[in-house]
Amino acid sequence: MSEPLFEVDESGEDLTRADQAVSAELSPAEKAATREEHLKLAEGALVRADDLVAGYVPGVNILRGCDFYLQDGELVGIIGPNGAGKSTLLKTLFGLIPVRSGAVTLRGENITSAPAHKLVQLGVGYVPQNNNVFPSLTIAENMQMGVYLRPKTFKERFDYVVDLFPLLGERRNGKAGALSGGERQMVAMGRALMMDPSVLLLDEPSAGLSPAYQDEVFIRCRRINATGVSIIMVEQNARRCLQICDRGYVLDQGRNAYTDKGKALMNDPKVVELYLGTLAKAQ
Ligand SMILES: Nc1ncnc2c1ncn2[C@@H]1O[C@H](COP(=O)(O)OP(=O)(O)OP(=O)(O)O)[C@@H](O)[C@H]1O
Numbered sequence: 001m002s003e004p005l006f007e008v009d010e011s012g013e014d015l016t017r018a019d020q021a022v023s024a025e026l027s028p029a030e031k032a033a034t035r036e037e038h039l040k041l042a043e044g045a046l047v048r049a050d051d052l053v054a055g056y057v058p059g060v061n062i063l064r065g066c067d068f069y070l071q072d073g074e075l076v077g078i079i080g081p082n083g084a085g086k087s088t089l090l091k092t093l094f095g096l097i098p099v100r101s102g103a104v105t106l107r108g109e110n111i112t113s114a115p116a117h118k119l120v121q122l123g124v125g126y127v128p129q130n131n132n133v134f135p136s137l138t139i140a141e142n143m144q145m146g147v148y149l150r151p152k153t154f155k156e157r158f159d160y161v162v163d164l165f166p167l168l169g170e171r172r173n174g175k176a177g178a179l180s181g182g183e184r185q186m187v188a189m190g191r192a193l194m195m196d197p198s199v200l201l202l203d204e205p206s207a208g209l210s211p212a213y214q215d216e217v218f219i220r221c222r223r224i225n226a227t228g229v230s231i232i233m234v235e236q237n238a239r240r241c242l243q244i245c246d247r248g249y250v251l252d253q254g255r256n257a258y259t260d261k262g263k264a265l266m267n268d269p270k271v272v273e274l275y276l277g278t279l280a281k282a283q
């Protein structure tokens, strides 16, 4: 017991107990991301993931014990470096990646690895980052694909979508393939909304868009959220995402490293230094 504990970090230097004591001083956002706090905070959540381990290639785990929760009505943002596993987390929540251990629940029901059509029926919508429209179909046909399980609701849902994205009504007979990236993003979100989801999973909705369109997307997401849809949003545009979300996660190397209210994360010195530094200087 009295032996000093040594560990070798990647730089080859010894970490003593004193170093470990310093690193053990967790900021509020780091503490909230620990398993212990997650278990308390995630109680009664609409969607929750507990200790998820998942990956693509046998023997390589991309999610390495990831915890996540979304309370009813929340807009939660997920940021983090490239390759952190953000898209993998969304895909895993939507049952697209085999789960090696851990669990995903929706309103307390175990939906781990449930097929996508079942999740859609249960009220989960997913908008992948790429290839998210049928380019050879018109906008209206894309919307019909979104509502294929409940065709009778087409008119009512399309009216709701057009209210959010008027352009989709104006161009309803135009081919989706002729649209710009930002317009396609609207089609993809609109299609997911046709099924009247209670939860929407959005992967990088502002990626590749001009700054004006990016802003538009964030405003629309807040409006969609205000209509009662809970949202999980993965974003590269970390600052803007944290500004508009209720709560955010920083995902790093397949684990949640920090979680707090969006604005609190923007003011957390470690989050700023490690994940927002370049952007912080640019603004
Ligand atoms: N289809 C796949 N097959 C094998 N490995 C994959 C696959 N998709 C992603 N990966 C790997 O999983 C890791 C996490 O990828 P993921 O796409 O989840 O990251 P991300 O956080 O979304 O990154 P980005 O910000 O670049 O979108 C990366 O190392 C990536 O190479």
Ligand SMILES: [Mg+2]
Residues within 6 Å of the ligand: 086, 087, 088
């Ligand atoms: Mg990604």
